[in-house]
Amino acid sequence: MLHLILFLAFGVVCVAGAVNLLVQRHPINSALSLVVVMGSLAAEYLLLGAEFVAAVQVIVYAGAVMVLFVFVIMLLNAGEEERTKGSRVAMIFGIPGMLVGSLLITWVLLEHSGTQSVAVGALPGPPKTLGWLLFHDYLLPFEVTSVLVLIAIIGAVVLAAPPESARRKD
Amino acid sequence: MVPVSYYLILGGILFACGVAGFLIKRNLITIFMSIELMLNGVNLSFVAFAAQWQALSGQVFVFFVMVVAAAEAAVGLAIIIAVYRTRETLNVDQVNLLKL
Numbered sequence: 001m002l003h004l005i006l007f008l009a010f011g012v013v014c015v016a017g018a019v020n021l022l023v024q025r026h027p028i029n030s031a032l033s034l035v036v037v038m039g040s041l042a043a044e045y046l047l048l049g050a051e052f053v054a055a056v057q058v059i060v061y062a063g064a065v066m067v068l069f070v071f072v073i074m075l076l077n078a079g080e081e082e083r084t085k086g087s088r089v090a091m092i093f094g095i096p097g098m099l100v101g102s103l104l105i106t107w108v109l110l111e112h113s114g115t116q117s118v119a120v121g122a123l124p125g126p127p128k129t130l131g132w133l134l135f136h137d138y139l140l141p142f143e144v145t146s147v148l149v150l151i152a153i154i155g156a157v158v159l160a161a162p163p164e165s166a167r168r169k170d
Numbered sequence: 171m172v173p174v175s176y177y178l179i180l181g182g183i184l185f186a187c188g189v190a191g192f193l194i195k196r197n198l199i200t201i202f203m204s205i206e207l208m209l210n211g212v213n214l215s216f217v218a219f220a221a222q223w224q225a226l227s228g229q230v231f232v233f234f235v236m237v238v239a240a241a242e243a244a245v246g247l248a249i250i251i252a253v254y255r256t257r258e259t260l261n262v263d264q265v266n267l268l269k270l
Contacts, residue, residue, distance in 0.1 A: 007172050011180045018187035018207060027199045034203050037184070041210055048177070048221045050229050053213075060236050065206065065243045072247045073199055076254050081197040084263050090193045098190035105182035109175040117171040122221035125229040133230050145237050152241035159248035163255070 003120045006047055014040040025080045027073045031066060038062040049121035052130045177218035184211030198250050198260045202243075209239050 017036035024030045038061045045054035134142055184207055191204030213232045220228025250260070257265055 004172050007176060011176075014180065015183055015187070018184055021200075021203065021207065022187060022191050022194060027197055027203075030200050030203055034206065037207065038210060041184075041214060044177070044180070044214060045217055047172075048217050050217045050220070050232070053217060053229050053232050056233060056236055057213075060240055061206075061210070065240055068243055068247055069199065069203060072250060076199075076251065076260065078197065078199055078260055081195065081200065082261065084196060084261070094190045094193035097193070098186045101189065102183045102186040105186065106179050109178050109182065113173075113175040113178065116222060117173045118177075118218075118221045119171055123224055123226065123229075125220075125226055129226060130229060130233070133226055134233070137227075138230055138234075141234060145234060149237065149241050152245050156244040156248040159245065160251045 003047065007044065010040040010043040010047075014044070027078045027081070028070065031069045031073060034069075035062050035066050038066070047120060048118065049123050050125040052125050052127045055127075174218050174222045177221075178215055181211040181214035181218065184208070184214065187211075196261055196263060198253065198262055198265065199247075201262065202246050202250065206239065206243070209235060 014037050017033045017040065020033040021030045021037070024033060038057060042054040042057040042062070045051075045057060188204045188206075188208030188211060191207065192201055195201050195204060213235055216228045216232045216235070220226065220232075253265055254260060259265065
């Protein structure tokens with residue numbers, strides 16, 4: 001019972017944050033509601049027992065990635081977005097599409113996915129076990145990801161560096 | 171006890187919100203945030219399925235998705251900075267050329 005109450009509480013906060021992201025017009029407000037979504041998702045992971053994933057969610061997603069977003073919003077001094085003709089057309093099709101899509105997903109899942117339920121902390125994922133998996137069974141993907149991150153770092157530096165013409169003036 | 175389908179529904183709703191934000195929003199940064207929202211919805215489904223089938227590899231995969239998402243955010247925001255430098259705008263309606 002408590003599990004269901006906690007799930008619903010954090011789920012409502014999560015969906016409210018996601019809807020607020022769509023409604024808000026200033027990017028900084030959207031970014032802060034995304035932080036709310038990610039924080040409550042971390043709580044949902046904890047309910048499922050995924051401790052390590054919850055910790056990484058808070059540290060990497062709600063921490064690092066969102067700080068990067070807020071930093072770029074402030075760097076570019078992004079103001080409120082303006083409503084244009086294109087976005088009004090998107091709104092006519094986008095919002096009903098979203099509603100129909102989520103209702104369809106809900107209906108299909110409720111009707112056809114069986115009634116198997118999970119207890120609190122159904123599958124504990126402590127850092128020790130996950131670390132063992134990561135460095136034994138998934139060692140090659142892990143190393144490939146490190147190369148990917150290196151490429152991403154270099155790419156980000158190259159892309160964000162000022163262009164040649166601007167540098168020559170200094 | 172909570173049915174697994176409830177977690178999947180929450181993930182699906184988050185994904186739908188992300189898709190809607192991708193279509194509705196006109197600000198480049200907010201569109202990018204909608205993509206992150208979609209990734210989060212998928213991650214929740216991964217963890218829920220891992221709990222259902224008692225397979226820890228689902229949680230390892232979520233870890234990989236997060237790493238790729240972080241790399242994607244770094245590169246994407248760098249591209250946004252480069253676009254803003256040449257176009258002086260973040261409105262996607264005015265960013266209609268791939269050429270810088």
